[in-house]
Amino acid sequence: MPASSLTCRECGSTYPLEAHFVCSKCFGPLEVKYDEHPSKGDPEAIRRRIQAGPATIWRYADFLPLERVPTLAASGPGDTIGLDGLPAGHTPLVRADRLAAELGLREVWVKNDAANPTHSFKDRVVAVAAARAKELGFTTLACASTGNLANAVAAAGAALGMPVYVFIPADLEEQKILATGVYGATVVTVRGNYDDVNRLCTEIAGERPDWAFVNVNMRPYYAEGSKTVAFEIAEQLGWQTPDRIVAPIASGSLFTKIGKGFQEWKDLGVLGEDQELPIMSGAQAAGCNPVAHAFEQGHDVCRPVKPNTIAKSLAIGNPADGPYAIELARKTRGTISEVTDDEIRGGIALLARTTGIFTETAGGVTTATLKKLADAGQIGKDERVVLVITGEGLKTLDAVRGTFECREIAPSFDEFEATAEHREEVTV
Amino acid sequence: MAEVTFKIPTQLRAATGGEGKVKAEGATVEAALESLFTAHPELRSSLVDAQGDLRRFVNVYLDGEDIRFGDGLGTALSDRQELQILPAVAGGR
Numbered sequence: 001m002p003a004s005s006l007t008c009r010e011c012g013s014t015y016p017l018e019a020h021f022v023c024s025k026c027f028g029p030l031e032v033k034y035d036e037h038p039s040k041g042d043p044e045a046i047r048r049r050i051q052a053g054p055a056t057i058w059r060y061a062d063f064l065p066l067e068r069v070p071t072l073a074a075s076g077p078g079d080t081i082g083l084d085g086l087p088a089g090h091t092p093l094v095r096a097d098r099l100a101a102e103l104g105l106r107e108v109w110v111k112n113d114a115a116n117p118t119h120s121f122k123d124r125v126v127a128v129a130a131a132r133a134k135e136l137g138f139t140t141l142a143c144a145s146t147g148n149l150a151n152a153v154a155a156a157g158a159a160l161g162m163p164v165y166v167f168i169p170a171d172l173e174e175q176k177i178l179a180t181g182v183y184g185a186t187v188v189t190v191r192g193n194y195d196d197v198n199r200l201c202t203e204i205a206g207e208r209p210d211w212a213f214v215n216v217n218m219r220p221y222y223a224e225g226s227k228t229v230a231f232e233i234a235e236q237l238g239w240q241t242p243d244r245i246v247a248p249i250a251s252g253s254l255f256t257k258i259g260k261g262f263q264e265w266k267d268l269g270v271l272g273e274d275q276e277l278p279i280m281s282g283a284q285a286a287g288c289n290p291v292a293h294a295f296e297q298g299h300d301v302c303r304p305v306k307p308n309t310i311a312k313s314l315a316i317g318n319p320a321d322g323p324y325a326i327e328l329a330r331k332t333r334g335t336i337s338e339v340t341d342d343e344i345r346g347g348i349a350l351l352a353r354t355t356g357i358f359t360e361t362a363g364g365v366t367t368a369t370l371k372k373l374a375d376a377g378q379i380g381k382d383e384r385v386v387l388v389i390t391g392e393g394l395k396t397l398d399a400v401r402g403t404f405e406c407r408e409i410a411p412s413f414d415e416f417e418a419t420a421e422h423r424e425e426v427t428v
Numbered sequence: 429m430a431e432v433t434f435k436i437p438t439q440l441r442a443a444t445g446g447e448g449k450v451k452a453e454g455a456t457v458e459a460a461l462e463s464l465f466t467a468h469p470e471l472r473s474s475l476v477d478a479q480g481d482l483r484r485f486v487n488v489y490l491d492g493e494d495i496r497f498g499d500g501l502g503t504a505l506s507d508r509q510e511l512q513i514l515p516a517v518a519g520g521r
Contacts, residue, residue, distance in 0.1 A: 010483075010484075010485065021515075022439055022485070022515040024439050024440070024442070024474070025473070025474060026473075026474060026483055026485075027439075027474055027475070027483055027485045027486045027515050027516075028483075028485050029485060029515075029516075195494075196492070199487075199489065199492075199512075199514060202437075202514050202515065203435075203437075203512075203514065206437055206438035206439070207438070209438075300484075301484050303496060304494050304496050304497065306497075318487065318494065318516065320485065320516035323484060
């Protein structure tokens, strides 16, 4: 399904497949459009081709805007680093019966994207943006980030042999800064919030046309990488869509592209005939809720907010894809909810103790939103729900600090017994 | 009447003869935009719709602060302030 053009989502103007991201006529965002899939009408052939592909997002390369198919299969010694980069995607979809039981739901699955190379779903989008940047002849990668993207771009640059500049808010979690600098990237900390960083990078991208800012001038390609979350879920469920997706919303890009991925496969007949788009439930933090607020108020446009939440990876106060996220939630009879910082901590703990998956604050937002919907009776008893967990708990350790106590003892059996008895007394 | 400077993004500089900074006058953001459109008429349709409202993917910052945190187009201006026009960019983190 070769890409044909970049098209403005607002006015439909078309542009060549270069490093453009904004329509010069109406300032709307540009999106990749594709020619018809060569095997349209033969879903079996499409499925077989996918199944014969590598165990990475490149098995879906037919649905991504690249001229060459990157593959991790090296053709010879020394050929392992080209367009390939890190092996993104192919993350587990785990059935979470204990979580479902606790929430009174029939069937919950966790799409654990913390299992990506740098432990967040950002490896997917960066893989596509970096591969396209190489095709277009860029030599430097850059990004504005709240951390996870910085990790992914820094690692991708290291894998591909490209210098990297990352711009992050100065108050970011230390784990995310350390996990960026270690790859040799130039880390620029900006005194301001993510929206200030994003504004600066939009300006820099205009003045440094030889840099590939993965989420600015490469944005149309980058965003397409998020569709692979939907493709994987559908393939892992046996070419079916779940009844509902619960996913976080920051800019709204991931949320809308999950919808686009399912829609593309539905249109191609890759999914069964009776398969519909899932109900799309978006999750935001109460401390940064512009999309949830607009959805609840019935507005089409998001009024920006100043973020104040522990979910820093979702702290985009001015979400550019917000209007499209709202459209998608409405179209699928879905929801967009917000949860408090305490609920976020509770969500992290709930997921950890019922599934063994430790997620970062963004995953706490998503899990807490699932719980909120379940508690409110908004999820049907027969629904198959997929919870999209986008990042790793080790990156936001502050969120769980102080939530439990260790028992320190001397290396003595008697002391251990005393502690064990004490514990039994407490828990009885 | 305040004299302010607009910073024009690269995507729109064809309409300003390649200039990245353009002076304008007005007591409010809306008035300053009108003065900008008088000097560079091609900018109007890119930035505002038929009702005169900013298009939904246009962001305007007054000395670094989104005008939607102020009074939007009605935000008052004083001399030597800087108005930056930028496209909303999706897909961050």
